[in-house]
Amino acid sequence: MKATEELRNEHEGIKLMLRVLGAVAKEIEAGKPVPPADLDSIAEFLSVFADRCHHGKEEDHLFPSLEAAGVPRQGGPIGVMLDQHAKGRTFIADLKAGIAGLEAKRGGAAEKFVSAARGYIALLTQHIEKENNVLFPMAARVLGEAEDARLVEAFGELERERIGPGKHEEFHEMLERLSRAYLE
Numbered sequence: 623m624k625a626t627e628e629l630r631n632e633h634e635g636i637k638l639m640l641r642v643l644g645a646v647a648k649e650i651e652a653g654k655p656v657p658p659a660d661l662d663s664i665a666e667f668l669s670v671f672a673d674r675c676h677h678g679k680e681e682d683h684l685f686p687s688l689e690a691a692g693v694p695r696q697g698g699p700i701g702v703m704l705d706q707h708a709k710g711r712t713f714i715a716d717l718k719a720g721i722a723g724l725e726a727k728r729g730g731a732a733e734k735f736v737s738a739a740r741g742y743i744a745l746l747t748q749h750i751e752k753e754n755n756v757l758f759p760m761a762a763r764v765l766g767e768a769e770d771a772r773l774v775e776a777f778g779e780l781e782r783e784r785i786g787p788g789k790h791e792e793f794h795e796m797l798e799r800l801s802r803a804y805l806e
Contacts, residue, residue, distance in 0.1 A: 623765065625684065625773035626758040632676045633750045635797055639667050640743045642797075645804040647739035650724070650732050660803065661721045661735075663796050668742070669714050671793045675785050677707045680753075683776045684761065691764040699757050706749045713742035 643664055649656050685700045695701050716738035723731025765773075781790060 623758075623762045623770045625765075625770050625777060626761050628774065628777055629676065629679065629684070630754060630758065632671075633754060635794065636672050636676065636746065637750060638797055638801060639664065639672070640746055642800045642804050643668075643739050644743055647736045647743075649804070651736045653732075656724075658721075658725050660800060661724065663800060665714070665718050665721055667793055667796060668717070670785055670789075672746075673707070673711060673714065675781055675790075677710075678784055679777045679780055681707065682780060683773055687765055687769055687773060688757075688761060691769075693760065693764060699752070699760065703749070703753065703757065706745060710742060710745055710749070713738050713745060717742065 646656055646660065646664065680703065685695070685703070688700060689695055693700060695704070717735060720731050720735030720738055723734060785793075
């Protein structure tokens, strides 16, 4: 399915950002300075690209299509994914609070950031594996070609509306820059 292939490709970018986030958390934990612009870029990527755009595609389009095809929300994988999306938003809010604290040089901010970063990394790593290995193969079994084509179109429209033209490419450039800075 092309729709789930798009989501899988986005997962690869998210996983790379999780690696960057892990490296940045180690720097902060060790008391090393991290440029505020880098912290803000990470927070923007996670809140806008990973959550608003990627999770938006799932919540607004993929999950309803799966439900319409008979996959239950409650007691099934959709409910689990939605719950994890909500937990992820809490971690992102805590991450942003940690960043604000670091910028204001408040005590405990480094610990807040590191804790939120590690919690988010663990959650999203597991979440992506569940989607790639359980939910997306299920979608391939229950959704037909016409629905897949509709989803691909809806995903493009959501991306244009939620993040705007050219922003996807900007996020990839940001990801490359941060990867060079923290992973090489």
